[in-house]
Amino acid sequence: MKFSAKTFVKKNINGWLFNLPLFIGLLVFTAIPMVMSLLYSFYETDGITAIPVGFANYIRIFTLHDSQLPRILLNTIIYTLISIPLNLVLSYLLAVLLNTKVKGLGIFRVVYYLPVIIPGVVAGLLWKDIYDNTYGIFNKILSFFGIAPQTWFSDAKTAMASLLLMNVWGIGGGMILWLSAFKNIPAQLYESAKLDGAGPIRRFLHITIPLSTPMIFFNVITSIIGTLQYNGTLTFAGRAGRGPDDSLYMYGVKIYNEAFVRSNVGYGSALSWVLLIVVGLITLVLFKTSKWVFYGEDS
Amino acid sequence: MASQTLIDSNKKARIWNYSKVGVIYLVCIIIGIILVFPYTFMVFKSLMTSDEVINPNVVFFPSNPQWKNYLDIFTADGGAYLKALGNSLIVILFNVIAIPISASIIAYSFAKLKFFGHKIMWVAMMLTMFLPGVATQIPLYVMYAKWGWLDSLLPLTIPNLFGGSAFYIFLIHQFMKGIPQDLLDAAKVEGASAFRIYWSIVLPLCKPVLIYIMVSIFIANWGDFYGPLVYMSSSDAPRTIAYYVYLRAIEGDSASQLAHVRMAAGTFMTIIPAILFGLFQKQLTEGVVMTGLKG
Numbered sequence: 001m002k003f004s005a006k007t008f009v010k011k012n013i014n015g016w017l018f019n020l021p022l023f024i025g026l027l028v029f030t031a032i033p034m035v036m037s038l039l040y041s042f043y044e045t046d047g048i049t050a051i052p053v054g055f056a057n058y059i060r061i062f063t064l065h066d067s068q069l070p071r072i073l074l075n076t077i078i079y080t081l082i083s084i085p086l087n088l089v090l091s092y093l094l095a096v097l098l099n100t101k102v103k104g105l106g107i108f109r110v111v112y113y114l115p116v117i118i119p120g121v122v123a124g125l126l127w128k129d130i131y132d133n134t135y136g137i138f139n140k141i142l143s144f145f146g147i148a149p150q151t152w153f154s155d156a157k158t159a160m161a162s163l164l165l166m167n168v169w170g171i172g173g174g175m176i177l178w179l180s181a182f183k184n185i186p187a188q189l190y191e192s193a194k195l196d197g198a199g200p201i202r203r204f205l206h207i208t209i210p211l212s213t214p215m216i217f218f219n220v221i222t223s224i225i226g227t228l229q230y231n232g233t234l235t236f237a238g239r240a241g242r243g244p245d246d247s248l249y250m251y252g253v254k255i256y257n258e259a260f261v262r263s264n265v266g267y268g269s270a271l272s273w274v275l276l277i278v279v280g281l282i283t284l285v286l287f288k289t290s291k292w293v294f295y296g297e298d299s
Numbered sequence: 300m301a302s303q304t305l306i307d308s309n310k311k312a313r314i315w316n317y318s319k320v321g322v323i324y325l326v327c328i329i330i331g332i333i334l335v336f337p338y339t340f341m342v343f344k345s346l347m348t349s350d351e352v353i354n355p356n357v358v359f360f361p362s363n364p365q366w367k368n369y370l371d372i373f374t375a376d377g378g379a380y381l382k383a384l385g386n387s388l389i390v391i392l393f394n395v396i397a398i399p400i401s402a403s404i405i406a407y408s409f410a411k412l413k414f415f416g417h418k419i420m421w422v423a424m425m426l427t428m429f430l431p432g433v434a435t436q437i438p439l440y441v442m443y444a445k446w447g448w449l450d451s452l453l454p455l456t457i458p459n460l461f462g463g464s465a466f467y468i469f470l471i472h473q474f475m476k477g478i479p480q481d482l483l484d485a486a487k488v489e490g491a492s493a494f495r496i497y498w499s500i501v502l503p504l505c506k507p508v509l510i511y512i513m514v515s516i517f518i519a520n521w522g523d524f525y526g527p528l529v530y531m532s533s534s535d536a537p538r539t540i541a542y543y544v545y546l547r548a549i550e551g552d553s554a555s556q557l558a559h560v561r562m563a564a565g566t567f568m569t570i571i572p573a574i575l576f577g578l579f580q581k582q583l584t585e586g587v588v589m590t591g592l593k594g
Contacts, residue, residue, distance in 0.1 A: 008415070011413075011414075012414040015408050015412035016414055016416075017408075018404050018407055018408030018493070019405060019408040019409070019414065019417075021401050021405055021460065022405040022408075022424060022462050022468070023420065025460075025462050026423055026461075029461065030427055030430070032442075033439050034434060036438035036441065037438040040437065040441075047440070047441040097326060097327065097330075100323055102323050102324070108327045108331055110577075111331045112330070112331065114335060114573065115334055115335070115338065117518060117573065118569050118572070119522030119524075119544075119568050119569065119572065120522055121522065122341075122565040122568050124548060125544065125547075125548040125565050126338070126341050126565060127337070129341075129562075130340065134353075134355045135353050135354055135355050137357050137359070169337065172334070225429060228431065234525075234528070235524070235548060255433050255437075256528075259436075259437045260529055265441065269437050269438070272436075272437060273434070275431055279431050283429050
């Protein structure tokens with residue numbers, strides 16, 4: 001059969017038409033902006049006038065010429081490296097607790113998940129209040145137990161720890177994921193392992209963990225992407241979201257401040273592209289080293 | 300004698316079981332109290348007078364519940380909260396209709412129509428799932444500025460006419476895959492157009508996943524302060540409720556006369572998603588499950 005443009009179009013036209021919104025959307029709101037921001041990153045620009053500067057913006061980032069950057073990078077790395085594993089472990093423990101065969105535990109699933117759906121702005125407002133040095137309730141509770149009041153967000157030494165503690169209230173999200181992973185593990189596996197004399201630790205290491213790896217893998221990737229661009233500190237760490245002595249100043253907020261507060265569109269774009277490349281590399285490395293992810297018997 | 304010990308050990312096992320269940324319940328309740336405590340405390344604070352809210356002598360319960368705080372939300376600042384609420388509802392109404400329709404149209408093309416370029420579009424779409432949002436916000440800002448979109452509701456609505464997010468399209472696609480092809484073929488034989496099949500057969504069958512997506516969109520838009528912060532930052536721009544609560548929260552001036560209104564507004568902002576969550580609890584937690592994405 002000869003190739004005919006007419007039948008080719010006729011065969012594909014419906015698909016193309018239905019796919020068109022995606023094509024337009026990706027082009028206008030993703031592809032073109034990404035090219036634009038790559039261009040900006042080689043200029044000193046406020047989005048209106050532009051002076052070409054070559055790699056100056058990138059050099060400024062990689063030589064840490066920007067005196068704020070070392071602290072920002074350190075904060076972002078600490079925050080990412082602690083909050084993701086912490087969440088994974090705590091939410092696992094919570095899921096194990098709720099997975100015990102006891103009647104009426106379903107209600108706790110809802111209760112534990114509730115803090116997750118609280119809007120971020122409200123959480124910020126609330127935790128600023130709870131942690132407050134003069135009228136915050138946490139210090140009041142501590143004093144009730146005879147513990148000295150803490151400085152929480154108001155001191156550079158305690159701010160990051162306070163943020164990590166605050167995040168613990170969101171473990172209900174991870175819990176739901178773990179519970180779903182548990183649900184997909186056939187009960188017979190545990191029973192036969194028990195018969196073979198495997199204790200709880202071995203059952204955890206050889207059944208629960210391997211069969212939950214797809215969930216862990218996906219959760220880790222999306223958490224890393226989300227955490228590296230985290231900007232929630234804008235809601236409680238002062239107007240610039242930096243915290244005392246920049247103790248809460250992280251990469252996502254830095255981009256916001258450079259691009260939208262100081263109108264350094266070029267430098268902000270370079271910062272975003274560095275983040276984009278870092279996220280891309282991390283994702284790539286995770287996928288390349290994902291042999292540990294168990295996708296079932298046949299794969 | 301032997302049977303007596305058997306009964307005893309049975310009894311012991313039962314007591315042991317009961318106490319185990321008791322301990323589990325106790326631990327669950329304690330964790331529940333800890334996790335819900337901040338939010339109950341906010342509810343109590345929302346019923347306090349402004350002085351009580353910022354009193355260094357912290358009290359847990361309001362001495363005299365000020366239900367009028369909730370009315371104050373709507374009159375404070377010349378009705379600014381109310382206006383912000385209206386804007387939020389406009390944005391949400393637009394998006395809960397635009398995203399499910401556009402995303403399902405796109406998902407339909409992937410799930411049920413074969414077309415040239417199918418694969419590359421799929422890969423391009425899936426890649427955007429791993430694209431940090433901050434990567435596009437700066438150029439989008441410049442673009443919107445050129446188009447005169449800044450300080451209007453357009454940046455929060457119009458881009459959603461194109462599927463909203465890869466994630467939603469992906470979800471609907473997974474769901475549509477499960478619809479038997481025979482059903483669609485039968486309609487085709489009877490002369491139904493592709494759009495007709497999509498609209499009258501496929502779309503109604505996708506109701507469960509569409510409900511999940513609509514609730515997710517509501518909750519996401521309701522709580523979004525960052526979009527307005529970036530694209531609608533000038534003082535005369537329309538505000539959304541989340542952005543307005545944000546503006547009030549970062550004032551930092553805790554001694555403000557409006558401290559109690561802030562708490563009431565925060566509580567109000569929390570109640571809406573909580574109700575939605577209560578109503579659609581199953582879809583939401585199972586939706587999270589089927590996605591495995593949120594965390």
